[in-house]
Amino acid sequence: MNRPYYFFVLPAVALVALMFLLPLGWLAALSFGLPEGFTLEHYEALAGSSGIRSMLWNTVRLVTITTLVSLVLGYLVAFAMAHLGETQRMLLTLFVLVPFWLSVLARALAWLILLRHNGLVNEALTGAGLIDRPLQLVRNELGVIIGMVHFLIPYAVFPLFAAMMTVDRRLVMAARSVGAVPWRAFIDVYVPVTLPAIFGAGVLVFIFGLGFFVTPAILGGGRVVMLSEYISVSVLQTLRWAQAGALSMVLLVSVIALVWLVARAIGFRRLTGVG
Amino acid sequence: MHRERDCYTGRITVASRFTDDLIDLARTELAKGRMDRRDFVRLCIGAGVAPAVAGSGILSASEAAAAAEEIVLCNFGGDAVAAMGEAWGEPFTADSGVPVVVDGGVPLAGKIKAMVESGNVVWDVCDGDGFLCDQLGKQGLLEEVDYSIVDKSRLPEGWAYDHGIANYTYSFVLAYDTGLFPDRAPTLKDFFDTETYPGFRTMWKYQMGAMEACLLGDGVPPEELYPADIDRAIAKARSLGDDVIYWESGASSQEMLMSGEAVMGIIWNTRASVLERDTGGRVTWTWDEGLYCHSSFVMPKGHKASAAATNQFLNSVLVPERQIRLLELLGNGPTNPAAASMLPEELVRIDPGHPDNVARQVTRSEAWYEEHYDEAVERWLDGISA
Structure with a gap:
């Protein structure tokens, strides 16, 4: 009955297969030393290189911090959105969406202009006599985290907001009626009900964060090198394609594993916000 | 080797205005037989240009033959697109009739390798660091320079590589x-x-x-x-x-x-x-x-322009006046030692390769x-x- 509709999906599927899956397969083959022969040496080299290990660790560490901060801030924004009146909600949604539509490059550069040591924020603070010497807000890990959090907050806000809109308000009322103070009702009832969404939003933010390229490159002052940039250097500059392939596979497999984990834990439909 | 990420493509044509560029492009397409005359006329009318004016010159067989060949030069973008077009592209085209298109496509070694291995080589000449001539040349990714066309005496010892020539400093x-x-x-x-x-x-x-x-x-x-x-x-x-x-x-x-x-x-x-x-x-x-x-020009293996035209272009890159023009426009110095004595005083100071500065x-x-x-x-x- 639905048969004809499958054909409508075909062009998109064919495009993805041709333009994405095929090159990806080629990259995977390359990372195993094919077509010359099968080898795991490129993966062993990844594990053996202290530089790559520390780069991977830095990536995971920064993305984890970013995810936690984005979740806390995103939860607050989503909570406000879910409980405000219609007009304020529209306004708040707009504030979340407008930066979301801006180019990542423009945003990174804007942060740079605001936060560098002779930037607007530091000039204002020193001008007001609040600090003697400029704060190091950017060109370091802090700058990368600020830039990434700013980019990723909407990815936390929308799934959380969607979940909060479906929370049965009577649950909180019930908690209050048996004597829970507001924050107790929030912690013991509201948060647990939205926990699957927190988990889903966290994974979403984490996955996006793993692939960041422009933000660390601009806001990190050159000393924060994350996975994507490392892959790009291996492909374009040092011509270590097998290494780039192996790193890409590590990234891909981690992301697929994370998605699978979430799908198992809370169900795919809730993760994607469908239904 | 200059790793700007602002890769935009600039065409060295009479592209001061969009329509000029459009007509110019169409004229080339027509000459190559990739566009038929009716479409060409329609396009001219659409752009508000009289086809007779735009079409003048395309009728001659010699120009059509020359236009069938073009050299695509790839560099690292930014001001270098217009500067290399002016210093090297335009005078070469004036001498030979072969158009030079400058593409600021950032020809990093990885891209050259990918292009050669895919078999679809778009760039005829690529800008890259001196050591890439041997490094990529030994991997079989580059064409050899034909020193019966390129005058080796225009370069210092060691800067005439098997697979490329030093183009600027x-x-x-x-x-x-x-x-x-x-x-x-x-x-x-x-x-x-x-x-x-x-x-x-x-x-x-x-x-x-x-x-x-x-x-x-x-x-x-x-x-x-x-x-x-x-x-x-x-x-x-x-x-x-x-x-x-x-x-x-x-x-x-x-x-x-x-x-x-x-x-x-x-x-x-x-x-x-x-x-x-x-x-x-x-x-x-x-x-x-x-x-x-010093940087170099290399030719990716299997590039489309003829070996003769491309080598002639490389030879023309070493003309001192053209290298001095590049210095003036871009700040990149000549590789031909003959240029040093021809430099005006104000350029001596900015030339990285002038003996005093070296x-x-x-x-x-x-x-x-x-x-x-x-x-x-x-x-x-x-x-x-x-």
């Missing part, structure tokens, strides 16, 4: 804010002395120039610079702690010194001379302890880079980011 120089050094230029020792001279320093994130500055600043004599001790360089770089910002693109290095965010920087000489001009002399540079390098610098070892570049970049990135 450039340097990594120490640029500085005269607010901090009003009376004299800083040395590399001062560069690493953050106690006496506080403020941000900047170096290239991708190792080259930065590694050499670290070693020289750490007291390595210039003649012992190569083979380079990468770990020693990294240790020196790390000693700067939070006082160093690594620049990613030439534009960002320029911007940091321009805005006063950084007080000193190891940057490209091309950027340094523009900075001096734009800051009215507040920021300037010294050739002392600079790293003198004497004050250290010359990059192409042999060392050919063998160690990949490893050096990786270890450097690991080292500065860890």
